[in-house]
Amino acid sequence: MQGDLLRVSGVGRRFGGLVALRDVHMTVRAGEIVGLIGPNGAGKSTLFHIISGVLPPTEGEVTFRGERISGRSPHEIAALGLSRTFQNIQVFGDLSVLDNVLVGCHRHGRAGLLATAFPSRRVRDEERRLRERALKALSFVGIADLAFTPAGLLPLGQLRLLELARALAAEPILLLLDEIAAGLNPVETSTMAENIRAVRDQGITVLLVEHDMDLVMALCDRIVVLDQGEKIAEGFPEEIQRDERVIRAYLGAEWEEVSA
Amino acid sequence: MRALAVFALVVLLYPWVAHTSYLITVATFTGIYTIVAVGLGLLMGYAGQVSLGQAAFYGVGAYTTAVLTTRYGLNPWLGVVAAMAVPALIAYVFGRTLSRLKGYYLAMATLAFGIAIYVVINEWADVTGGASGLYGIPKLSIAGWAISSGLPYYYFVWAIALLVIFMGLNIVRFRVGRALRSIHSSEVAAAAMGVDTGAYKMQVFILSAVLAGLAGALYAHMSYSLVPEPFGLQTSILFVTMVVLGGMRSIWGAVVGAMIVSAIRVGVNWLGHTLPGVTSEVELVLFGLILIGIVIFLPNGLVPTLAPLLRRIGRRPVKSAVEDGKGEAVCKVTSSA
Ligand SMILES: Nc1ncnc2c1ncn2[C@@H]1O[C@H](COP(=O)(O)OP(=O)(O)OP(=O)(O)O)[C@@H](O)[C@H]1O
Ligand SMILES: [Mg+2]
Numbered sequence: 084m085q086g087d088l089l090r091v092s093g094v095g096r097r098f099g100g101l102v103a104l105r106d107v108h109m110t111v112r113a114g115e116i117v118g119l120i121g122p123n124g125a126g127k128s129t130l131f132h133i134i135s136g137v138l139p140p141t142e143g144e145v146t147f148r149g150e151r152i153s154g155r156s157p158h159e160i161a162a163l164g165l166s167r168t169f170q171n172i173q174v175f176g177d178l179s180v181l182d183n184v185l186v187g188c189h190r191h192g193r194a195g196l197l198a199t200a201f202p203s204r205r206v207r208d209e210e211r212r213l214r215e216r217a218l219k220a221l222s223f224v225g226i227a228d229l230a231f232t233p234a235g236l237l238p239l240g241q242l243r244l245l246e247l248a249r250a251l252a253a254e255p256i257l258l259l260l261d262e263i264a265a266g267l268n269p270v271e272t273s274t275m276a277e278n279i280r281a282v283r284d285q286g287i288t289v290l291l292v293e294h295d296m297d298l299v300m301a302l303c304d305r306i307v308v309l310d311q312g313e314k315i316a317e318g319f320p321e322e323i324q325r326d327e328r329v330i331r332a333y334l335g336a337e338w339e340e341v342s343a
Numbered sequence: 344m345r346a347l348a349v350f351a352l353v354v355l356l357y358p359w360v361a362h363t364s365y366l367i368t369v370a371t372f373t374g375i376y377t378i379v380a381v382g383l384g385l386l387m388g389y390a391g392q393v394s395l396g397q398a399a400f401y402g403v404g405a406y407t408t409a410v411l412t413t414r415y416g417l418n419p420w421l422g423v424v425a426a427m428a429v430p431a432l433i434a435y436v437f438g439r440t441l442s443r444l445k446g447y448y449l450a451m452a453t454l455a456f457g458i459a460i461y462v463v464i465n466e467w468a469d470v471t472g473g474a475s476g477l478y479g480i481p482k483l484s485i486a487g488w489a490i491s492s493g494l495p496y497y498y499f500v501w502a503i504a505l506l507v508i509f510m511g512l513n514i515v516r517f518r519v520g521r522a523l524r525s526i527h528s529s530e531v532a533a534a535a536m537g538v539d540t541g542a543y544k545m546q547v548f549i550l551s552a553v554l555a556g557l558a559g560a561l562y563a564h565m566s567y568s569l570v571p572e573p574f575g576l577q578t579s580i581l582f583v584t585m586v587v588l589g590g591m592r593s594i595w596g597a598v599v600g601a602m603i604v605s606a607i608r609v610g611v612n613w614l615g616h617t618l619p620g621v622t623s624e625v626e627l628v629l630f631g632l633i634l635i636g637i638v639i640f641l642p643n644g645l646v647p648t649l650a651p652l653l654r655r656i657g658r659r660p661v662k663s664a665v666e667d668g669k670g671e672a673v674c675k676v677t678s679s680a
Contacts, residue, residue: 189521
């Protein structure tokens with residue numbers, strides 16, 4: 084268990100009377116692509132929110148790089164090298180594409196409020212470095228030509244790429260992707276799959292939530308399945324595809340709706 | 344920054360056009376208001392918080408230096424420093440108490456604070472002189488030369504105001520300003536990118552209080568005496584009007600707002616001499632109407648609405664990447680937010 088990058092231990096989360104997560108245990112090891120799947124409302128996004136500090140768990144704890152992170156605020160967790168994207172796109176619509184990604188670079192800058200009020204050479208140099216870093220992230224996902232477009236004007240496919248670029252600009256150790264391919268056409272989906280592989284090849288560990296089963300099976304080294312807040316299976320893609328409980332959970336939730 | 348250079352030139356040449364001492368005084372006030380408005384603009388437009396008590400910080404600044412210099416013989420420059428430090432401390436304590444500076448708490452709390460400070464200035468007559476005022480405020484001096492009121496003070500105030508504008512323009516351009524702008528669109532995403540949203544809101548609140556305090560000190564040393572009247576709720580509303588009118592999310596918006604509000608006051612004052620019955624009450628009604636009108640018709644304020652138009656006039660129309668694929672994307676972003 085020493086080599087685990089992320090460990091979720093006995094995590095539970097209630098919203099009033101509703102139990103969104105119950106006693107969930109899972110781990111992610113460095114270098115893996117792990118898939119987190121389950122029918123609608125299974126608690127996948129809730130688990131992402133808990134890991135990234137958006138929500139505190141009501142039970143259990145999360146450790147990242149050996150440090151307990153549950154209960155800490157999102158920016159502290161981000162500072163440890165965890166970055167994420169959002170299922171309901173959270174792009175900064177009135178900032179340019181480049182500025183969005185520059186906010187992703189935020190944790191690699193130092194300059195504070197007063198330092199930027201009278202920008203010294205050091206502040207300007209830092210700004211230049213951050214811009215290079217941001218442009219690199221934009222080229223990586225292939226939208227560098229849109230750098231000066233207001234982000235709010237992008238179509239969905241490019242918004243998802245922008246979210247990926249922004250998260251990558253933080254140069255994370257662990258990247259959480261919450262349905263990054265949702266709403267994409269087949270061409271865009273395969274581009275996204277290539278991007279995710281390229282991310283892993285850079286040494287970044289990936290935990291992703293995805294409904295597109297072909298994508299999940301093709302990408303992931305390991306899969307964790309949630310249903311109604313509980314972990315019902317965990318294993319290699321081939322094992323998961325054959326798992327009785329997984330098939331039943333998906334059939335119960337109407338396969339068509341889920342895979343749509 | 345080119346706009347700043349042009350504007351500095353306008354400031355420099357203004358006295359050649361407007362040479363009555365009344366118009367110089369009005370312009371000096373505009374400079375003082377600009378300093379407050381830039382701070383309040385950063386707070387409202389970038390940190391997403393409203394302060395309805397900015398006149399109280401302004402008043403605390405004015406009275407801090409006035410009391411310390413007249414009663415304790417402090418050097419006026421140190422008085423100015425104290426006038427910035429005391430509001431900073433108050434803002435810090437405020438921010439701490441309201442730990443997360445969320446929603447309308449700050450607006451309500453600063454409103455109450457503003458009213459309380461006004462009462463204190465009026466009632467604590469032993470120190471502040473109360474309603475009858477505080478007299479004998481010394482002038483600021485540079486190398487033994489007092490900066491006398493009129494033209495010298497105009498240039499002095501505007502030198503500081505230009506510096507404050509320069510500061511504001513830089514803040515919004517670099518790392519922290521970008522982070523602040525991002526908080527506006529999605530606080531949760533900003534935090535996930537490592538932005539300590541709470542800390543930045545606090546810092547901007549303190550900065551806005553410091554600038555209001557500085558402006559207050561400049562006001563105090565401009566004249567010989569100080570009375571409580573200019574530091575009430577009416578002035579707080581005046582400051583909010585400037586920022587909303589000019590455009591919250593623009594440093595130039597704050598500047599333009601301060602200028603227009605000053606111009607309106609000159610107009611009302613002039614009407615007051617011509618038509619009986621037009622008093623400063625009219626002014627307040629007018630500002631109320633302007634606020635309502637702007638909120639309904641120009642929610643972004645004048646500068647952010649007009650700037651793209653001006654830029655378009657200045658340039659030949661170019662079909663940019665921005666114009667491609669406009670329609671569908673906008674509604675998608677809003678619907679997924
Ligand atoms: N803030 C909240 N308040 C109340 N209930 C919530 C909240 N967030 C999530 N829930 C509930 O918790 C359950 C799990 O939601 P969650 O969003 O984690 O599901 P999910 O697995 O991500 O589903 P999907 O595949 O549709 O995105 C759902 O029943 C949802 O309604
Ligand atoms: Mg979800």
